Amino acid sequence: MQLKVQPIDIKVGKYKVVMNSIDAKELGVHEGDRVRIKDHVTLTAIVDFTEDMISSGMIGLYHEVQEQLQREWTETVEVEAAERPKSSRIIRKVMDGLKLERDEINELVRDIVEENLSDIEIAAFLTATYIKDLSEDETEWLTKAMIDTGERIEFSTSPIMDKHSIGGVPGNKITLLIVPIVAANGLLIPKTSSRAITGAGGTADLMEILAPVEFSAEQIKEMTEKVGGVIVWGGATNIAPADDKLIKVEYPLSIDPHCQLLASIMAKKGAVGAQKVVMDIPMGAGTKILDVKAGRKLARDLISLGERLGMDVDCALTYGASPIGRTVGPALEVIEALKVLETMEGPNSLIEKSVIIAGMLLEMGSAAPRGQGRELALETLKNGKALAKLKEIIRIQGGNPDITSEDIAVGQFKADITAPANGYIIEFYNKRIVQTARFAGAPNDKGAGVLIHKKRGQVVEKGQPVLTIYAEKKDKLKDAVKFCREHPPIFVEGMLIEKVADLKEM
Numbered sequence: 001m002q003l004k005v006q007p008i009d010i011k012v013g014k015y016k017v018v019m020n021s022i023d024a025k026e027l028g029v030h031e032g033d034r035v036r037i038k039d040h041v042t043l044t045a046i047v048d049f050t051e052d053m054i055s056s057g058m059i060g061l062y063h064e065v066q067e068q069l070q071r072e073w074t075e076t077v078e079v080e081a082a083e084r085p086k087s088s089r090i091i092r093k094v095m096d097g098l099k100l101e102r103d104e105i106n107e108l109v110r111d112i113v114e115e116n117l118s119d120i121e122i123a124a125f126l127t128a129t130y131i132k133d134l135s136e137d138e139t140e141w142l143t144k145a146m147i148d149t150g151e152r153i154e155f156s157t158s159p160i161m162d163k164h165s166i167g168g169v170p171g172n173k174i175t176l177l178i179v180p181i182v183a184a185n186g187l188l189i190p191k192t193s194s195r196a197i198t199g200a201g202g203t204a205d206l207m208e209i210l211a212p213v214e215f216s217a218e219q220i221k222e223m224t225e226k227v228g229g230v231i232v233w234g235g236a237t238n239i240a241p242a243d244d245k246l247i248k249v250e251y252p253l254s255i256d257p258h259c260q261l262l263a264s265i266m267a268k269k270g271a272v273g274a275q276k277v278v279m280d281i282p283m284g285a286g287t288k289i290l291d292v293k294a295g296r297k298l299a300r301d302l303i304s305l306g307e308r309l310g311m312d313v314d315c316a317l318t319y320g321a322s323p324i325g326r327t328v329g330p331a332l333e334v335i336e337a338l339k340v341l342e343t344m345e346g347p348n349s350l351i352e353k354s355v356i357i358a359g360m361l362l363e364m365g366s367a368a369p370r371g372q373g374r375e376l377a378l379e380t381l382k383n384g385k386a387l388a389k390l391k392e393i394i395r396i397q398g399g400n401p402d403i404t405s406e407d408i409a410v411g412q413f414k415a416d417i418t419a420p421a422n423g424y425i426i427e428f429y430n431k432r433i434v435q436t437a438r439f440a441g442a443p444n445d446k447g448a449g450v451l452i453h454k455k456r457g458q459v460v461e462k463g464q465p466v467l468t469i470y471a472e473k474k475d476k477l478k479d480a481v482k483f484c485r486e487h488p489p490i491f492v493e494g495m496l497i498e499k500v501a502d503l504k505e506m
């Protein structure tokens, strides 16, 4: 079928076209199917339908398709129905609980990177692995395929240090402290982070407030060699490019399947040439890891995958049943982290966790004798060397090194959530805190989030503020307050959980 081209200058992150439903019907394609566009270049794209945006006889080409055609199409292009990529059958195999061969995993990852799969197909793959995990071999192949489909950094010196958190605990801003502590002690740490996956602010979302986070692999190498460390967004580089494409689909589902978590983290470490790595595994109610047994199993899996990739991995099982520090959401978290660096004032949960993990890295990298890493990390915070190093990192990434915690703006709309009764806080629901911050606009609205005044175990009086919600938009603040009222994030002893009078209502 010959169709007249209508360019649509919108980036959708995939090869996509829009067809009028009359033409699509005639061609025999359904929404989400593929068509082959033939001009001086041939490419396959996923089809969306419209009744009115594109008239019959025309085809809308989104930005990526136009780029692929080098913006040099003739007035019309030849359009024909195309078969599904082989990897959609591979996904079906995963859904049926069957084992994959290495070649199949390579093909699947290649198709993810080349944008040949729709979000529905990627979601099906992720959901299938969430329900039934991939085997150890499959996870290793997935990780290696993710590394091999992107760029790699090779440093000429060693050791190359790295850390990563599996996430799942709100307010986990520790990377902003750990990277400068480690780099200030002469070690190299090229830290790539993802954006939020299940949370309200990933490390990349936080760092972006202080400096740009989008760099090429070459730039990451150069900056790390100059100042010892960086904190950048892995999704912007061509490092393990499949990772961010998978994370984008995980985010709305709020899932982080075990094998995918392993591959996502270890591919990022492998691709930057990390040799000695500490993994933070937050554990407890409301996190990704509910108990010590599951935490130890994940630690074993990370260590064993590390061995398969030639990496020395140590794991820290950390307390995650309550947020780290007292802030959740990008700007609030950056303020809290900077205050610790500037004055050493701040919550113990943040300082202690950061110096323990930084200390483990200092010992692994032989910058501190065994057993003395924590002390050296604490000293590096106290004597201002960590702050000075963070400023160097901010400067080299193109931010303003003179920025202070006072300069960072939070959302102008705010509301307090107060204690519903007198007593001790006996429950603090991580997931509801994250949801509240997300309703308020985090992580995209950097100033949105939650400031926590009272944590588990503390005494409150009825009417006393327990949380303050911040938002950049009034409507979002309303949504967050409504969510918080309907799903209280704290529980005070003696409170009624639910009244049940009629079995039919249950």
Ligand SMILES: O=P(O)(O)OC[C@H]1O[C@H](OP(=O)(O)O)[C@H](O)[C@@H]1O
Pocket: 163, 164, 165, 166, 167, 168, 169, 175, 192, 193, 194, 195, 196, 197, 198, 199, 200, 201, 202, 203, 204, 256
């Ligand atoms: O959104 P959830 O699932 O909580 O976790 C995702 C966060 O955890 C990791 O932290 P880091 O890069 O080690 O600091 C990721 O990179 C990301 O920032």
Ligand SMILES: O=c1cc[nH]c(=O)[nH]1
Pocket: 165, 166, 167, 193, 194, 197, 256, 260, 261, 262, 264, 265
């Ligand atoms: O980077 C990360 C962190 C947690 N989980 C992932 O899948 N990737």
